[in-house]
Amino acid sequence: MLDADLFNPASLRGCFDDLAIRGCGLSRKSDETVYDMRNGIPYALRLDFNSDDKLTDIELNYHRESGITGTQCRKIFARTVDWVAKDYGPLTYLRTGQKQSDVNADGGNIFEKTPRGINYFYNRPDKNGSFVTSFMHPAGERVFHKTEQGKDLTLIAQRSISLFSSYIVVGRGICDVNFDIREPDTVARPAFSDE
DSSP states (O other), X not given: OOOGGGBOHHHHHHHHHHHHHHOEEEOBSSTTOOSEEETTEEEEEEEEEOXXXXXXXXXXXXXXXXXXXXXXXXXXXXXXXXXXXXXXXXXXXXXXXXXXXXXXXXXXXXXXXXXXXXXXXXXXXXXXXOEEBOOBEETTOOEEEEEETTEEEEEEOSSEEEEEEEEEESSSEEEEEEEEEEOOTTSOOOOOSOO
């Protein structure tokens, strides 16, 4: 059982109101709300439920605004990749069927290794210093392909994980590192908008 004090009261109220209709998401109470601390990194929790009350997504997020550099943000991402790989198995930035040449076709990516030697990349920072890292996925991830409304989609066929980070500079550096555990893409997700 999770403590309701971890979550934003508006998101709790929203879940009571909207769960049966469209599903809902529970977000952290404030930027200072910590759910778990791993390797010195504090993570907040977000939970998403579909309208059948099934937990579809769990997100752990490290977030810091100001007082952090792009290099520090990448190091926190790399440390997160390392503990997730230790707990959940080998990770890669390549999707099933993707080749290395597909990843760096334009030469704009910078390749790095985590302290434990796991390869990842980030795009060359813009003039302000903003960048995003590669998505990291399980090495043995099963996917399937589908065409919907003329678009080719790659969907996840099993419960899976992903990691991603961004460093955005808008007057100050903002670092986000996200670790997600997701049900397969065949499981209905919350509908956060009225469609």
